[in-house]
Amino acid sequence: MQTQQESRITIQGIELALACPDVLSYHWVGQQDVLEQLLAAWLVIDPKDIPLSPRLIGKPGVGKTTLAYAAAKAIGRDVYIFQCTMDTRPEDLLITPVIDKAGGIRYVASSLVTAMIQGQVCILDEGNRMGEKSWASLAPLLDARRYVESIVAGLKIAAHPNFRICVTTNEDASTFEIPEYIHSRLQPQIYIDFPEPEEEKRILSENLPFVDEAIIDYVVAFLHRAHISDERYTVRDGINIARYAAKRIKSVKDKPDMTGFLRQAIAMTLGDEALVYAL
Ligand SMILES: Nc1ncnc2c1ncn2[C@@H]1O[C@H](COP(=O)(O)OP(=O)(O)O)[C@@H](O)[C@H]1O
Numbered sequence: 408m409q410t411q412q413e414s415r416i417t418i419q420g421i422e423l424a425l426a427c428p429d430v431l432s433y434h435w436v437g438q439q440d441v442l443e444q445l446l447a448a449w450l451v452i453d454p455k456d457i458p459l460s461p462r463l464i465g466k467p468g469v470g471k472t473t474l475a476y477a478a479a480k481a482i483g484r485d486v487y488i489f490q491c492t493m494d495t496r497p498e499d500l501l502i503t504p505v506i507d508k509a510g511g512i513r514y515v516a517s518s519l520v521t522a523m524i525q526g527q528v529c530i531l532d533e534g535n536r537m538g539e540k541s542w543a544s545l546a547p548l549l550d551a552r553r554y555v556e557s558i559v560a561g562l563k564i565a566a567h568p569n570f571r572i573c574v575t576t577n578e579d580a581s582t583f584e585i586p587e588y589i590h591s592r593l594q595p596q597i598y599i600d601f602p603e604p605e606e607e608k609r610i611l612s613e614n615l616p617f618v619d620e621a622i623i624d625y626v627v628a629f630l631h632r633a634h635i636s637d638e639r640y641t642v643r644d645g646i647n648i649a650r651y652a653a654k655r656i657k658s659v660k661d662k663p664d665m666t667g668f669l670r671q672a673i674a675m676t677l678g679d680e681a682l683v684y685a686l
């Protein structure tokens with residue numbers, strides 16, 4: 408079994424166990440403007456200046472999480488991703504008490520609080536899945552005060568000057584409205600749109616370097632036709648389709664019917680209605 412050394416820190420006499428960063432092989436391809444917009448929001452241009460807390464918006468699967476991760480890596484920071492859900496409670500975002508082996512209480516810092524303490528980057532992913540109570544606990548962090556207050560641990564924790572945060576939100580049904588006073592703190596909003604076909608091809612090739620170009624080209628053409636009709640299908644769907652079709656093609660002994668397997672992969676990923684955009 409693999410064990411990971413847990414790191415700890417003591418703040419105001421209270422020992423906190425810290426989270427581990429997310430180590431992923433995400434690279435951003437194309438659309439340099441949105442990367443530059445995000446990096447500019449994080450920039451501090453004067454001793455009296457503070458970084459902004461930008462919000463990435465766009466359909467599920469357009470690359471929001473990937474962009475935030477790549478931007479953090481571009482400035483040489485570790486990345487801590489906090490996945491928000493409708494069950495996320497305020498203490499989950501900050502510090503959770505757990506019972507230790509000896510029956511005492513141990514305080515565990517969230518990935519957000521760990522990033523704040525260490526001066527790294529936190530991605531609050533799919534932030535609009537969590538409710539207003541949880542957002543309320545972040546209000547002081549998202550303005551000039553830059554701290555959070557954990558009622559559970561009785562601690563006020565200030566963000567390290569290098570700490571940066573980015574929130575992603577999805578445009579889909581299973582989400583809450585972000586309260587107005589939080590919305591006004593999550594600025595600027597950076598909109599990620601569908602990439603151009605040439606960029607989409609590079610994204611698919613970057614994610615699936617082992618897949619035949621003919622498969623990639625087919626999927627890029629499919630996605631392009633769907634984008635023109637403003638369908639919700641994104642590059643994530645394209646990656647799943649190409650990956651599955653490549654597996655099917657690899658698994659047959661005789662000469663495979665590439666188009667047949669691709670059409671099937673489209674139907675199995677997105678439903679039969681998506682076939683109107685397939686060749
Ligand atoms: N511009 C891009 N460069 C590299 N990969 C991308 C890009 N856009 C999307 N992807 C890929 O598409 C998939 C979905 O991206 P993700 O960031 O998870 O989307 P979102 O967070 O918007 O739902 C991932 O596998 C990601 O690697």
Ligand SMILES: [Mg+2]
Nearest residue numbers: 471472532575
């Ligand atoms: Mg995401």
